[in-house]
Amino acid sequence: MHPILAYRGRMGPYLAAWVPLGGLLAGLLRIAGSPWGEAAAIALPMAIIYGFICLAAWYPCKSASPHSVPFLRVITTQTMAAAVSAMLWLFLVDTWVVLLEQFPVFSKAAERFPRLVPVILAAGVVLYALAAALHYLLMEFEEARQAERSAFELEVLAREAELRALRAQIDPHFLFNALNSISSLTGSDPGAARTMCLELADFLRESVRLGSVVSIPLADELALAEKYLAVERARFGSRLRVEREVSAEAGACGVPPLVLQPLVENAVRHGVANLVGGGVVRIAARRLGERLHLTVENPMDPEAAVRPGEGVGLANVRDRLTALYGQEASVEVRQDAGHFRVELAWPAVPASAQ
Amino acid sequence: MSQTSSPGRLRVAIVDDEEPARTLLREYLTAHPEVEVVAECANGFEAIRAATELDPDLMLLDIQMPGLSGFEVLELLEHEVAVVFITAYDEHAVHAFEVHALDYLLKPFSRERLTEALTQAKKHLRGPQPWLPAIAGAARPGGLPLSRVLVREGPQVHVIPVEALDVAEARDDYVCLRTRGREYRKQQTLGELAAQLDPAKFVRVHRSFIVNLDRVARLERYAKDSRLAVLKDGTKLPVSRAGYARLRDKL
Numbered sequence: 001m002h003p004i005l006a007y008r009g010r011m012g013p014y015l016a017a018w019v020p021l022g023g024l025l026a027g028l029l030r031i032a033g034s035p036w037g038e039a040a041a042i043a044l045p046m047a048i049i050y051g052f053i054c055l056a057a058w059y060p061c062k063s064a065s066p067h068s069v070p071f072l073r074v075i076t077t078q079t080m081a082a083a084v085s086a087m088l089w090l091f092l093v094d095t096w097v098v099l100l101e102q103f104p105v106f107s108k109a110a111e112r113f114p115r116l117v118p119v120i121l122a123a124g125v126v127l128y129a130l131a132a133a134l135h136y137l138l139m140e141f142e143e144a145r146q147a148e149r150s151a152f153e154l155e156v157l158a159r160e161a162e163l164r165a166l167r168a169q170i171d172p173h174f175l176f177n178a179l180n181s182i183s184s185l186t187g188s189d190p191g192a193a194r195t196m197c198l199e200l201a202d203f204l205r206e207s208v209r210l211g212s213v214v215s216i217p218l219a220d221e222l223a224l225a226e227k228y229l230a231v232e233r234a235r236f237g238s239r240l241r242v243e244r245e246v247s248a249e250a251g252a253c254g255v256p257p258l259v260l261q262p263l264v265e266n267a268v269r270h271g272v273a274n275l276v277g278g279g280v281v282r283i284a285a286r287r288l289g290e291r292l293h294l295t296v297e298n299p300m301d302p303e304a305a306v307r308p309g310e311g312v313g314l315a316n317v318r319d320r321l322t323a324l325y326g327q328e329a330s331v332e333v334r335q336d337a338g339h340f341r342v343e344l345a346w347p348a349v350p351a352s353a354q
Numbered sequence: 355m356s357q358t359s360s361p362g363r364l365r366v367a368i369v370d371d372e373e374p375a376r377t378l379l380r381e382y383l384t385a386h387p388e389v390e391v392v393a394e395c396a397n398g399f400e401a402i403r404a405a406t407e408l409d410p411d412l413m414l415l416d417i418q419m420p421g422l423s424g425f426e427v428l429e430l431l432e433h434e435v436a437v438v439f440i441t442a443y444d445e446h447a448v449h450a451f452e453v454h455a456l457d458y459l460l461k462p463f464s465r466e467r468l469t470e471a472l473t474q475a476k477k478h479l480r481g482p483q484p485w486l487p488a489i490a491g492a493a494r495p496g497g498l499p500l501s502r503v504l505v506r507e508g509p510q511v512h513v514i515p516v517e518a519l520d521v522a523e524a525r526d527d528y529v530c531l532r533t534r535g536r537e538y539r540k541q542q543t544l545g546e547l548a549a550q551l552d553p554a555k556f557v558r559v560h561r562s563f564i565v566n567l568d569r570v571a572r573l574e575r576y577a578k579d580s581r582l583a584v585l586k587d588g589t590k591l592p593v594s595r596a597g598y599a600r601l602r603d604k605l
Contacts, residue, residue: 173418176442177372180461184378235372273371274420276397301420303502303513 002058003138010138015051022047025123032119038106042116046093050124053085054131061135078132086124093120156323163320164211164258170204171265174232181234196234203227210257217351218260218285218292219251225264225283232268239278240268250285253292254351256320262313263296263342271298271340292348297341314342321346364476367393367408369401369427370416370440375461379414382468389472398422399511405435406509412475414459417441422504422511430506432541436479438471499552503531505538512538516555521591522547522564557604559583559597567604 004010026043030036063069064077097113100106178200185193206224210216222244233240260283267281279299286293314333321329325346332343366389368379376394383389393404398421401413413435417424425447428437439458441447451458457474459467503519505512514533521532524544531538540547548558558564565583573593574582581593583601593601 172443176461177375180378180442181372181374183462184374184381187381188374188377235374237373239371273418276399276420303515 001142002055003135003142004055004058015048018047018051019044021127028119028123029116033115034109034112038100038109038112041100041106042093042097042109046089046096047127049092050085050089050127051131053089054128056085057081057128057132057135058139061132061139065139066136078129081132082125082128085128086121089124090117090120159323160214160256160320163316163323164256166316170207171269173269174228174265177235178231181231185234192234196231199227199230199234203231207258207261213257215254215349215351216257217251218246218253218255218294221255221257221260222246222251222283222285224258225260228261228264229268229281236268236273236278239275240272241278241280242283243280244283246283246285247287249287250292250294250348252351253287254349255292255294256324259317259320259344260294260296262317263294263344266313267296267298267340271300274301275299287348290347291345294344295341297339299338300335300340302338317344362388364389364412364472364479365392365408365410366390367395367401367404367410367413367435369395369398369404369413369419369424371396371419372416375416375440378462379468382465385465386469386472398424398427401427402430402506402511403509405431410435411479412436412438412472414438414440417444417447426504430504430511432506436475438475500550503540503547505531505540507538514538516551517566517568519556520566520569520585520587521589522556524562554604557597557600559591559593559601561594563591563597565591570601570605573598573601573605 004014022044025047026036026039029039029043034042060077060081064074066074069077093116094113097109101110178196182193182196182200185196203224206227210220210224229240229242264281264283272279272281282295282297284293284295284297314331318329318331321331321344329346330344332345334341334343364386366383368376368383368391370376370379373396376396380391380394383391392408392410393400395401395404397419401415401422404410405413413427413431415424415427415437417439418441419427422430424439424441431437439447439451439456440461440463441458442461448458448460450456457471459471500516502516503514505514514531518533519531522544523530523532525539527541529540529542529544529547531540544558544562544564548556548564551564555567556564557567565585569585569587571584571586574584574590576582576592579595581598583591583593585591
């Protein structure tokens, strides 16, 4: 990308900088013998014109970068470019002088032109050198900024991948209990044992797959939670009840994979599983304006002993959403008298757009 | 109330909150004609009731259960029944078992593994089980202070959240817990209880008293070297010199 043309705010100051250079040039032309009026009439417009010509310095600067090309080649390339630019400019100045001559005030301009040629050529080379130096400087600056930005992006991506990999790890407690249930069903109800094997396999396969993607439709995330809940239902029986309320609009939104799953697991493991009579896990998703809201609610035993590891899943979800959406992500946790509720919200994005 | 079992018979209580897990144990146990399953409990409260009313020889006890965990059940059992622990995955529990060289079953387990555990358990049925209090403490994760105190009255279990505990007083060989205008007895020493409670919230003000800091209204000088703590409900407790030093730091 051109370091000046590609940025809206840079063209103005760049051309403005050529005005005093034009003044300087007018001074030189005056010294070379032109009267002030004529010198100014030649120097000021021609300086601006040369400003445009010098934007082309980007091409030699790009092809002869001091990072990738021997120094001698940088010098030769730029010298040639300077000579070509100065010659072109000289030709344009000559044309301009011929045009000026039409006005009675400047009738002597063409006559005096040969005396100006060395000044124009020398100024052309020096000004080109200045412009080339500016281009090098800006290109270097852009490169540094780009490197910084991609380093930041990489960091966010790496963190997100790490957290996702962490999430994709299956809770060993869940796994061993599920295997125990299967072991039990094998004796009492082989058909149910097989069904449970399949549900568990589905859940594991999905969890592993989702560890490697960046975004999935919310409907897929809910389907994964469904598989998890099916396995847990075999263990807990009627103690685990589930209600869901998901709008079609919300289901079509893209979500970071495994963002809901830890909350559902918490609701079962730290909520319903700790209640002698069990309870209802409620999952809701809706789109409110431009934001997607996900809610997981469950009853809990306020007097249950605190167990280690609580809060890790939730902290991970919070970290991931912050890494992805920054200030736009919100994680609200409410806990009162036997009820636990987490609400996540972030800008809604259609699943296909990601 | 103890029902003497005939020699060689083994009266077993199965305690697990998951129905398939209980079914599996029952199925495995049918291969042992000497075993009689006297109770199937779906939580810790039922386990304590079964222990009181049915007096089993052995309890197959799951650790992660609603209401009371397997360790809390153990703490309340007071040596009256042998226990084989069962867990799916619990690093703290497994560590505690290993430290005390205890047998335990990891889900899922085989028929043979259960048989082995039964054989081991039969060896120390009704014998002293000195590891009982130690393991309950060792299994409490990460040295966290107690969040609730459990008291057993026969078949019934009372759960007292520590915030609701006003005063604990040492009596002959038990601790008297005062909470919400009621008193409960717990078989424990005051020193053990003091070690488990959060030192930022509870202070042992005297050899015989632990007090909840929230309940203390003021201190009164009583004699030259002794003081009284006056609680918000007007109760007065003696404060020893060491107790005063501890209290002064916290108030």
